[in-house]
Amino acid sequence: MLIGGQMIPGDAATAPLVSVNPADGRVNHEVAAAGTDAIDRAVRDAAQAATQRSWREMLPPQRARILSRIADLMERDGENLAKLQMIENGKVWSECTAQVKSAAATFRYYAGVCETTGSELTPSRGAYLSMTVYEPYGVVGAITPWNSPLTMEAQKVAPALAGGNAIVLKPSEITPSTGLALGQIALEAGLPPGLLNVVPGTGQQAGAALVEHPLVRMVSFTGGTESGRRIAQVAARKLMSVGLELGGKSPHIVFDDADLDEAVEAVAGGIFEGSGQSCVAGSRMFVQRTVYDAVMRKLVDVACSLRVDMPDVPGAQMGPMATFAHRDRVEAMVESARAEGAQIIAGGSRPQGERLAGGAFYQPTVIAGIDNSARIAQQEIFGPVLCMLPFDSEEDLVAQANGTAYGLAAGIWTADYRRGWRVARALEAGTVWINTYKQLSISTPFGGFKESGLGREKGITGMRLYQQPKSIYLGMPRG
Template sequence: MIDNKQKKLWIDGQEVDGDAGVAPLVSINPATGAVNHEVAAAGSAAADAAVRSADEAARAPAWRGMLPAQRARILARIADGMEARGEELAQLQMLENGKVWRECQAQVKSAAATFRYYAGVCETTGSEVTPARGDYLSMAVYEPYGVVAAITPWNSPMTMEAQKVAPALAAGNAVVLKPSEITPSTGLVLGQIALAAGLPPGLLNVLPGTGHEVGAALVAHPKVRLVSFTGGTESGRRIAEVAARKLMPVALELGGKSPHIVFNDASVDAAVAAIAGGIFEGSGQSCVSGSRAFVQRGVYAQVVEKLVATARALRVDLPDRPGAEMGPLATFAHRDRVAAMVEAARRAGAEILTGGARPDQAQLDSGAYYLPTVISGIDNRADIAQQEIFGPVLCVIPFDDEEDLITQANDSAFGLASGIWTADYQRAWRVARALEAGTVWINTYKQLSISTPFGGFKESGIGREKGISGMRLYQQPKGIYFGMGA
């Protein structure tokens, strides 16, 4: 059951009013345009209170001295709590960002599984005895940073929150979570779940608010020792500039313009289904969306025809309707931005093969909907092929041979993900190694595993989340030597 009264900040295990003079956030349902609820917003005062609470909790002997197995049990109970409140979490996400119901349900399960995974990592990952080069015993141990600021986006709030909070807690830190102002509510529920699971107060504080007010205050706070951010490249650049002055490490997972490649010998039907899923699922609002489809000329016409037919057949509907395959974009402003980029491409000579407009169903008139769109008649240097659109817009570009493909695919400021479809595994290996991307999928796409490191090359980010190294991201190595001489 969703409570529509104003939601409050979560600091030191308690609900707290927003900062005086900071306007509350108004959550709008992008599927209907209706107001969901209000959420109290944090500013610099709340940021300072949350960080000081987190710093005190991180230094407390009860947390610093807690055995990994005990910490793991808390993480596992958080997963239990997420599953117990799964319907509520899924509904909150659907109301705030418009993802279709089945995706929201799947993301609750994924977020809970992330806490379970890091419970296992926490309990089983140990320190190391390093090879001695003298009469001593040397070890590498791993210490928490202290206070971690986790700043998450609106496209997949539950999975992104779990992906940062779970490993940071497993590593022994305290976390101040700043969810997107568009999707603040799942993070607030996570704070309640964590406290009920036995996490000591102050170890997870949740501050809804804008990046300009509370986000900037967290990044600049002297007691914040590491920032983990997922979002746009320009925001990441500003965070990195502040971090550089503080000599503070950052983890930045930023934008993408991922190439999805089809060679002549590929299974065309499988490739088309994966390309469509990779760009239209979640209305294209994913950093790994395969937004540039490079298709070898021998199958170009066939692939384009099938992609257009697939896009036209997708059911765009209210996200809670059975069978809905695409919901609205997360905000009206973002929908308008996507539409403006497509119109600019049209004026520049691009051919809009399908989509490029809002749906005409009367029941969708009040929502932030945009049809799945396929664009051709451009080359890779076109603005629409270089800029991250973050919407259901696919650019289809032909290529001639492997060398031509690699040149075009790598001709981007981004390097987050990529996909390859071919029956030739020697070619797949060569191309995978040549692509400048943090993730390469071969004859599949958008398969994501919490156990596999994830991050980007170039302007797509710094650092790697997920996997065992995803916990080490939130720890500092320390060398310890025991002299063995007389």
């Protein structure tokens, strides 16, 4: 673990985390797991570091210089960071290297935000000057998921540091190593010790202790909706601020006037990239009935042509699921849908052959013959499983697309931009793409409606998430 600027061993009473490569089932390494005592030490070290004048009074250009240096060092160590992610969660090499670049760009972006975003003068209504300044919370608890640890850790650590906080980062027990590497890079970049502590551990023990700790003033969490709900309950009791980026069941919509080949390629990428382990995966495909059969044929062809392979093989398009347990869960959900009458028109099984038999692989899967009320269409699968659903009218579409508890993202394909705009405004989703999908910018706020979360990451809003506004009035004598 990384606490107070030092790599320290775990408590002998807490079993270490065993990292398993999902591509072949082999053990990568063991990592110390934080118990409640380690969490307490990390939080107290962070609280002490957050109150140091050298950090609280550090000028924005100086803080920005550290963030920029972190970005430089991430790029320098990019191959190692990409490999750590690949062997722990099975993402293909091309995705891992792209995510290193994205994570470094996040630190560089928040260096700019830190240096250029100022306080605000507010319109006075009397003999005074009024302004709003933004103060850090102090200690932020950041809990990140296993599907994209490189980018998720950067999206929390960079803006929280830019906002003047200290952070205790609990990476997923599945992917602990990139967070530890980031912590060491931050120290090398000149971040004062204690401002970024990294404490791998389980959600039940380390995560719960971090959220409950009385010195933690804000928690940022990305993960499942049920875990987010439990964090929100604790936050309500503590009257603590939270940022929650949770689950999704995103609709991907194809109208009959769309470029069908382009739309099908985007739909396939939106659900099968990362083996479908993405919060914004377009897992429900709504197709206008007049082109439903044609789109189905095209989509099956694309799904069956995707190369499922070891993640380090050049040209691999899908690697394994992140864990064997998660593969089994996805597999069970597909089998349950099959038993309830769903048609599996592509995939629906593990790949054949001995070469991939030792890994947590699952084929790109397309399901038809269901309606939007089916369990498989309502539950977040978090795997390479697409549900195809027809629609007849715009009104019918909007009702179905909004007919889940989630509201994270959506995609629309149409040649009529007036219709695209109209439907985008009607959809209950935090992000809507029109004639594109999964385009994400660190400068644009991201978050969900309904049970997909609270608050917004990214953009200037992403730094303000980790700050609290303070109003200051200066009396101005008359005359």
